[in-house]
Amino acid sequence: MEKQYDPKGIENKWHDAWTENKLFVADEKTTKPVYSVVIPPPNVTGILHMGHALNNTVQDIIVRHKRMSGCEVLWVVGTDHAGIATQNVVERQLAKEKLTRHDLGREKFVERVWEWKTQYHATITSQLKRLGTSVDWSRERFTMDEGLSAAVRKVFVSLYNDDLIYRGKYIINWCPRCRTALSDEEAEHKDSKGKLYHFKYPLADGSGHVTVATTRPETMLGDTAVAVNPTDDRYRYLIGSHIMLPLVNRKIPIIADDFVDKSFGTGAVKVTPAHDPNDYAIAQRHYLKPIIIMDEGATMTGPIPDKYKGLDRFACRKEIVADLTALGLVDTIEDHDHAVGQCYRCSTVVEPYYSDQWFVKMAPLAAKALAAAKKNTITFYPERYKKTYTDWMENIRDWCISRQIWWGHRIPVWYCDECKAVIVSETDPTICTHCDSTKLRQDNDVLDTWFSSWLWPFSTMGWPQHTDLYKKFYPTTSLTTAPEILFFWVARMLMAGIYCTKQLPFTDIVLHGTVRDKSGRKMSKSLGNSIDPLDVINVNGADALRFSLMMTTAQGADVYLSPDTFEIGRNFCNKLWNAARFVLGTIPEKVTITALPPVFRLDGADIWMLSRLSKTIAAVESALQTYRHNEAARLLYDCTWHDFCDWYVELKKADLYQTEDAEKQADARALCIHVLGTLQKMLHPFMPFIIEEIWSHLREKITYNNLIDAQFISCASFPKSNKDQINDAIEAEFTLVQNVITAIRTMRAENNIPPDKKGTAKIVTATPSDLASLTAHKARIEHFAKLTSATIGADLVRPSFCASSIVAGNQVFLELEGLIDKQVELERLAKEIARTQSLIESTQKRLESPAFTGKAPAEVVAKEEEKLCGLKSNLEKLNQSLAALH
RNA sequence: GGGCGCAUGGCUCAGCUGGUUAGAGCGCCGCGUUCACAUCGCGGAGAUCGAAGGUUCGAAUCCUUCUGCGCCCACCA
Numbered sequence: 020m021e022k023q024y025d026p027k028g029i030e031n032k033w034h035d036a037w038t039e040n041k042l043f044v045a046d047e048k049t050t051k052p053v054y055s056v057v058i059p060p061p062n063v064t065g066i067l068h069m070g071h072a073l074n075n076t077v078q079d080i081i082v083r084h085k086r087m088s089g090c091e092v093l094w095v096v097g098t099d100h101a102g103i104a105t106q107n108v109v110e111r112q113l114a115k116e117k118l119t120r121h122d123l124g125r126e127k128f129v130e131r132v133w134e135w136k137t138q139y140h141a142t143i144t145s146q147l148k149r150l151g152t153s154v155d156w157s158r159e160r161f162t163m164d165e166g167l168s169a170a171v172r173k174v175f176v177s178l179y180n181d182d183l184i185y186r187g188k189y190i191i192n193w194c195p196r197c198r199t200a201l202s203d204e205e206a207e208h209k210d211s212k213g214k215l216y217h218f219k220y221p222l223a224d225g226s227g228h229v230t231v232a233t234t235r236p237e238t239m240l241g242d243t244a245v246a247v248n249p250t251d252d253r254y255r256y257l258i259g260s261h262i263m264l265p266l267v268n269r270k271i272p273i274i275a276d277d278f279v280d281k282s283f284g285t286g287a288v289k290v291t292p293a294h295d296p297n298d299y300a301i302a303q304r305h306y307l308k309p310i311i312i313m314d315e316g317a318t319m320t321g322p323i324p325d326k327y328k329g330l331d332r333f334a335c336r337k338e339i340v341a342d343l344t345a346l347g348l349v350d351t352i353e354d355h356d357h358a359v360g361q362c363y364r365c366s367t368v369v370e371p372y373y374s375d376q377w378f379v380k381m382a383p384l385a386a387k388a389l390a391a392a393k394k395n396t397i398t399f400y401p402e403r404y405k406k407t408y409t410d411w412m413e414n415i416r417d418w419c420i421s422r423q424i425w426w427g428h429r430i431p432v433w434y435c436d437e438c439k440a441v442i443v444s445e446t447d448p449t450i451c452t453h454c455d456s457t458k459l460r461q462d463n464d465v466l467d468t469w470f471s472s473w474l475w476p477f478s479t480m481g482w483p484q485h486t487d488l489y490k491k492f493y494p495t496t497s498l499t500t501a502p503e504i505l506f507f508w509v510a511r512m513l514m515a516g517i518y519c520t521k522q523l524p525f526t527d528i529v530l531h532g533t534v535r536d537k538s539g540r541k542m543s544k545s546l547g548n549s550i551d552p553l554d555v556i557n558v559n560g561a562d563a564l565r566f567s568l569m570m571t572t573a574q575g576a577d578v579y580l581s582p583d584t585f586e587i588g589r590n591f592c593n594k595l596w597n598a599a600r601f602v603l604g605t606i607p608e609k610v611t612i613t614a615l616p617p618v619f620r621l622d623g624a625d626i627w628m629l630s631r632l633s634k635t636i637a638a639v640e641s642a643l644q645t646y647r648h649n650e651a652a653r654l655l656y657d658c659t660w661h662d663f664c665d666w667y668v669e670l671k672k673a674d675l676y677q678t679e680d681a682e683k684q685a686d687a688r689a690l691c692i693h694v695l696g697t698l699q700k701m702l703h704p705f706m707p708f709i710i711e712e713i714w715s716h717l718r719e720k721i722t723y724n725n726l727i728d729a730q731f732i733s734c735a736s737f738p739k740s741n742k743d744q745i746n747d748a749i750e751a752e753f754t755l756v757q758n759v760i761t762a763i764r765t766m767r768a769e770n771n772i773p774p775d776k777k778g779t780a781k782i783v784t785a786t787p788s789d790l791a792s793l794t795a796h797k798a799r800i801e802h803f804a805k806l807t808s809a810t811i812g813a814d815l816v817r818p819s820f821c822a823s824s825i826v827a828g829n830q831v832f833l834e835l836e837g838l839i840d841k842q843v844e845l846e847r848l849a850k851e852i853a854r855t856q857s858l859i860e861s862t863q864k865r866l867e868s869p870a871f872t873g874k875a876p877a878e879v880v881a882k883e884e885e886k887l888c889g890l891k892s893n894l895e896k897l898n899q900s901l902a903a904l905h
Numbered sequence: 906g907g908g909c910g911c912a913u914g915g916c917u918c919a920g921c922u923g924g925u926u927a928g929a930g931c932g933c934c935g936c937g938u939u940c941a942c943a944u945c946g947c948g949g950a951g952a953u954c955g956a957a958g959g960u961u962c963g964a965a966u967c968c969u970u971c972u973g974c975g976c977c978c979a980c981c982a
Contacts, residue, residue: 020941022941022942023942023944024942024944208978208979215982231982232982233982234982235982246982278980278981278982279981279982280981280982282981283981283982284981284982285982287982288981288982289982290982291982295980295982296980297980297981297982298980298982300980357981357982358979371980403909403910404909406908406909407908407909407977407978410907410908410977410978411977411978414978414979502976502977503977505977506977506978533976535975559944570918570930571917571918572918573918573919573920575910576910576911576918577910577911577975577976579917579918580917581916581917583917583931584917584931586930586931586944587930587931589944590930590942590944590945591944592944593942593944593945594941594942594944594945596941596942597941597942597944597945598941598942599941600941600942601941601942602941603941604940604941605941642921645921647921649918649919650919650921653919653929656929656930657929664941664942665946668941669946676940761947761948764947764948765947765948765949767936767947767948768935768936768947768948768949769935769948769949771935771936772936773936773937774936774937774939774947854926858926865962865963868962869962870961870962870963871962871963872962873962874961874962874963875924875962875963876924879924879962879963880962882924883924886926
C-alpha cells in the first residue's frame with residue numbers, strides 16, 4: 020500500500036467489479052426483507068452538479084446501509100426527458116446552425132432530440148457512476164421509454180374517465196420565449212423593481228376622468244372595463260357610466276366589483292380580461308368578452324392601433340407611456356416593488372395568457388394525500404416540511420398539464436374532423452368511434468414533464484403491469500430530494516401513488532438542503548459560483564467528496580461549500596488508509612482469527628476501546644435510522660480518528676511490536692483488526708471506494724469469519740452493537756488515564772521541555788479506585804507522558820520543586836531537574852486558582868439557595884454538592900502547590 | 906401580506922427530549938520528522954451561545970418581542 024491514498028484507478032476498478040458481480044442488481048425472487056428507493060431522475064441533458072452529489076450521496080448511504088443490514092435492495096435509476104429544458108437545449112443548438120424547430124418539422128425535430136438524449140444520457144450516467152452510487156443499472160428507466168409512456172397514457176385516460184382531467188379556456192402562465200403554457204409551480208415569482216403607472220382615463224361624456232393604476236401599461240390596449248369597489252364613495256356615482264379608452268378610442272364601462280381594494284392605488288382598476296387572471300375573473304362575473312392583444316410570443320396584435328402592432332410587449336410599454344404622456348394622460352409614475360413571474364426554465368417574464376389548455380382537477384386527489392400526512396403515515400425529515408406540504412395541499416389549484424412544445428408525451432386525445440368527437444385513448448385510434456371517420460387529428464400538445472415524473476415510483480417498476488418487480492419492491496420506503504421540488508414532484512407522486520396503486524409510494528420523505536457557496540448564494544451555472552463535483556472527485560476522490568458533504572451539514576440544512584471543504588474528507592481518507600496500512604503492516608504474512616481474545620486477557624484499554632466501539636455502533640445505527648447522516652459521519656470520524664488512531668493504536672503498539680509474548684501480540688493484532696474492520700464496515704456506506712479497497716487488502720491477509728464475512732464489503736454485514744461490551748466504569752477509568760497523560764503533556768509543553776528530556780512524576784490519588792486505575796496503566800502513563808518513572812500513591816510526599824496539576828482530584832507532580840520554569844508554574848497556578856474559586860462561588864451560591872435545594876431533583880443537588888467538595892479540595896491542593904513553589 | 910428557517914470563538918458549523926467547567930474542523934501560536942499518516946502528532950490561545958424580556962431551582966437549549974440574513978407561498982392592479 021502506498022504511503023498516501025490515491026483514489027485514481029481504485030475507484031474505477033471497484034465500480035467495474037461491483038458491476039461485473041451484479042452486486043446492486045435486485046433479485047425480485049428474494050426471500051429477504053426488501054428495501055427500495057427511486058432516484059430523483061436527473062434531466063437527461065443535464066450534468067452532475069453539487070446538488071446531485073449531495074442527493075445521491077444521501078441515498079447511497081441509506082441504500083448501502085440497508086443492503087449491509089440484510090435487505091434486498093432495489094435502487095431504481097433513470098433519467099427524465101425534462102420537456103421544456105431539453106427542447107430548449109436542442110433549439111439553442113439548432114440556432115447555431117441558423118435553424119429553428121419549425122425548419123425541421125415536428126417529426127425531424129423530435130428525432131433530433133432523441134439523438135441528443137442518447138448523447139447526453141451517457142454524460143449524466145457516467146457521472147453518477149463516478150460518485151459511487153449503488154443503483155441497479157440493469158433496470159434503468161427513462162420517462163419516455165415504452166413502459167413509462169404506456170403508464171402515462173393509462174393514467175391520462177383513467178383520470179379523464181374519472182372526470183379529473185378537463186380542457187378549457189383559461190388564463191394560464193405563458194412563457195413567450197418557450198412559447199408554451201406553464202403550471203403555477205413553473206412560474207417562479209421573483210421580486211423586482213418596477214413602476215406603478217397612474218393613467219387618466221377620460222369619461223366618455225367628457226365630464227372628467229378616472230385615474231387607474233397599472234404595472235403593465237401595454238395591457239391597456241386590451242382593457243374592456245374599469246372596475247371600482249361598489250362601496251367606494253369616490254366612484255359610486257360613476258358606476259354604469261363609460262370611459263373612452265385612450266389611444267384605441269373604445270368605449271368601456273365602469274363596473275363595480277368587490278375584488279377592488281379601495282385602499283390600493285387610486286381604487287380604480289383597469290380590467291384586461293385576456294391578460295390578467297384577476298381581470299379575467301372580474302370579466303367572467305360581468306360578462307365582458309376578453310380582447311386578446313398579444314400573440315404567443317408576447318408581440319402586440321389584435322384590434323389595436325397599427326402603430327403598436329408587431330411591437331414587443333416591453334417596447335410597446337414605452338410607446339404607450341410616451342403616447343399617453345403626450346396626451347397629458349399620465350398622472351404619476353412611481354417606483355413599485357412587486358413579484359414578477361418568470362419561466363423556471365429560461366427566466367423570461369411570464370405573461371398571463373388566455374388559451375385552451377388541459378388541466379388536472381387536483382382537489383379530489385389531494386384529499387387523500389393530505390389525510391396521509393395528517394394521520395402521520397408519511398414522515399418528513401426534517402419534520403417542519405410537513406406544514407409546507409399540508410399548506411400547499413389545502414390550497415391546491417388545478418394543474419395545467421398541456422405544453423405547446425414537441426418534446427414529450429403527446430396528449431392521447433384525438434379530434435374527429437367530421438363529427439368533432441373527442442377521443443381519449445390509450446392506443447392510437449384509426450377511426451372515429453362515433454362516426455367511423457378516419458379524419459382524426461391528435462392534439463398537438465404534449466404533457467407537462469412532471470406528468471410522467473409523478474408516476475416514477477411505480478411506472479419504473481412495470482406498473483400498470485403487476486410485474487414481479489412491482490409486486491416485490493413497491494411501495495418504496497424513503498424518497499430523498501431537495502425541498503425545491505416538494506410540490507413539483509413529491510406531493511404529486513403521493514397523489515398519483517394513491518390514485519393509481521391505492522398505496523403511498525413511500526413513507527419517509529428526506530429533504531436535504533440546497534447547496535450554496537460560502538456567501539450563501541445558491542450554486543448555479545449561471546452565477547458561475549458552482550464547484551464541479553467532478554473536479555473534486557478528480558482531485559480528492561469521490562469518497563472525500565461524499566464524506567465532506569456529509570460532515571458539513573445537519574439534516575435539512577443548506578450546505579455551504581468552499582473549495583477547502585473537501586479537505587476534511589481527503590484527510591480522513593488518508594488517515595483511514597494509513598490506519599489500515601499500519602494494522603496490515605503488523606501482520607507478517609497471513610493471519611487467522613477465530614474470535615476476540617477472551618475477557619480475562621483484555622486489559623482496560625481493550626475494554627475501553629470495545630466499549631467506545633459498541634456505543635458508536637449503536638449511535639450510528641440510530642442516526643442512520645432517523646436520516647441524521649451528518650451525525651453518523653461525525654461519530655465515525657471521531658471514533659476512528661480520536662479513539663482508535665490517536666489512542667488505541669498508539670497504546671497497542673507496545674504489544675504489537677513486542678515479540679516475547681506471542682499471545683499478547685496476537686491478541687493486540689486481533690483487537691486492532693476487529694476495531695478497524697468494524698469501523699470500516701460502518702464507514703463503507705459513506706465512502707465506498709476506499710473502504711472496498713482496504714477491505715480487499717484485509718481479505719488478502721486475514722481470515723476472520725466473524726468480521727470479514729463477504730468478498731465485497733458492499734455485501735458484508737453491518738455491525739451490531741454488543742451491549743455486553745459497553746462498560747461505563749472502564750471508560751471513566753480510561754478517561755482519567757487520558758487526562759493524566761494530557762496534563763503531563765501540557766506541563767511539558769508549557770515549560771518548553773524538549774521531547775528527549777524525560778522526567779519523573781508523582782501522582783497523589785484522590786480515591787482508592789483512582790489509585791487502582793492509574794496503577795493499572797502506570798506503564799502507559801510513563802510511556803505516553805515521556806517519564807522515566809511515575810510513582811502513584813495516596814500518601815506521597817510532594818516534591819520540593821515541580822510542575823503540578825490536578826486531574827479529577829488527583830494531584831500530578833512533574834519533576835524535571837532544572838527544566839521547570841517557576842514563572843510559568845506560578846502563572847498557571849494563579850490562573851487555575853482563580854478559575855476554581857469562581858466555580859466554587861457559583862456552585863456555593865446555588866447550593867445556598869433554598870429554591871435550588873428544595874426544588875431540584877435530589878440527584879442534581881447531590882451532584883452539585885459533590886462538585887463543590889471536589890472543587891474545594893482542589894483549591895486547597897492548588898494553594899499548597901503555590902506555597903511550595905514560593 | 907402569510908409561513909418557515911438561520912444568527913454559537915477569526916472562518917465553517919455540531920450541540921437530539923432544558924442540569925458539562927459550551928464542542929469539532931479550518932485558520933492562528935508553540936514544540937515535534939522514533940519505523941501508519943506533515944493530507945501527520947503533541948500542546949495552547951480564542952465564545953458573557955444576535956438583542957431585550959419571560960418561564961424555571963436551573964436556559965445556547967422552552968416562550969414572547971425585536972434586529973439582521975435566507976428560503977417558500979400569495980391575484981393587491
